[in-house]
Amino acid sequence: MANAQQTYTYPGELSDVPGWFPPLDQMLFTWFLDRQRRQGVQGDLLELGAYMGKSAILLGRHRGEGEEFTVCDLFGGEAPDGANKAETAKSYASLTRQSFERNYLSFHDELPRVIEAPSSVISSEVAPKTCRFVHIDASHLYEHVRDDIGAARELLLPDGIVVLDDFRSEHTPGVSVAVWEAVLNRGLRVVCLSTQKLYGTWGDPGVVQEELLEMLRGRSDCGLSVQEAAGQRLVRARAKGMRVVDFPRSRHYVAPTPTPVPVTPQRRRSPARRIAVELLPPVVTRAVRRALTVRG
Structure with missing residues (x-):
């Protein structure tokens, strides 16, 4: 254990945390969460699948007084079935709960509620209709994503936001099937699409979509297109040279030493x-x- 601590590199900034959380989604997470706060919406936060904590660290910054933030992940533990076990061994072999907690505590004073278990347990761990924001990134397997979406519907407040990762990636067809099945047959309404994630609600998306469109049209670092499909308005955002969100540095941040400029004597x-x-x-x-x- 001592050797592991000696060799561990603590993140100095959010960008130093390993993971797939591009600037566009950092911006969108922040916008949706800030909007909820401005609207006076209170509710818990939930993330299914945390990896090394990059998106969880941002989510944790938006937990309000009296709200709970729950993170559920296997963290390298025993998978519930053979397919999930193979996926975990291939994609998340380096993931440990200790790594997640170290990263998270580099930016926050206390951990969220951590459930080290398959995402299938979440309906028995979180009360129905208590969450305002749910991020799903626990599995790429159709059956698991389908069930996670069903759980999110039970746990979200009427106008809560669910974010579904990897809905269109080449290597995650099971996620795509589960997500669009939810849109076509299970009442999920699309708020917007990023390159990597689908943002949706089981409430009325109209008002939040209009506010989002106004915000996106005012940004020079974000491309925008709007399409209609299957009776839904699909707002698609894409980054154009976008920088990471302004986020407080970790307690381990060390400012780089400036390189002295050589002076040529005259x-x-x-x-x-x-x-x-x-x-x-x-x-x-x-x-x-x-x-x-x-x-x-």
């Missing part, structure tokens, strides 16, 4: 050269300069 002019420059005509001055250069 040669002092001799008295004779100064007199030549100041008093003689230009033609004579040039001749004097050449003579002085030759001499030394």
Whole structure:
């Protein structure tokens, strides 16, 4: 254990935490959570699948007084079935609860409620209709994602936001099927799409969509398109040179030492050269300069 602590590199900034959480989604998470706070919406936060804690760290910053933030992940523990076990071994072999907690506590004074278990337990761990924001990124397998979406519907407040990761990635067709099945057959309404995530609600998306469109149209670092499909308005955002969100640095941040700029010493002019420059005509001055250069 001592050796592990000695070799562990603590993050100095959110960007130092390993994980897949691009600036566009950092911005959208922040916007939705800030909007809920402005609207006076109170409710708990939930993340299914945390990896090393990158998105959880941002979510934790938005937990309000009296609200609970719950994180559920296997953290390298025993998977519930063979397919999930194979997925965990392939994609998350380096994930440990200790790594997550170290990263999280680099930015926060206390941990969220951590459930080290399959996401299938979440309905028995979190009360129905208590969450305002749920982020689902626990599995890429259709059956698990389908059930996680069902759990999110039970746990969310009427106008709560659910965020579904990897809904369109080439290597996650099971997620795509589960997500669009929920949109077409299970009442999920699309609020917006990023390159990586689908943001949705089982409430009325109209008002929040209009506010989101106004915000996105005012940003030069974000492309925007709006399409209609299956009776839904699909707002699609994409980053254009977007930077990471402004986020407090960790307690382990060390400012880089500035590199000193070398100073080239300037040669002092001799008295004779100064007199030549100041008093003689230009033609004579040039001749004097050449003579002085030759001499030394």
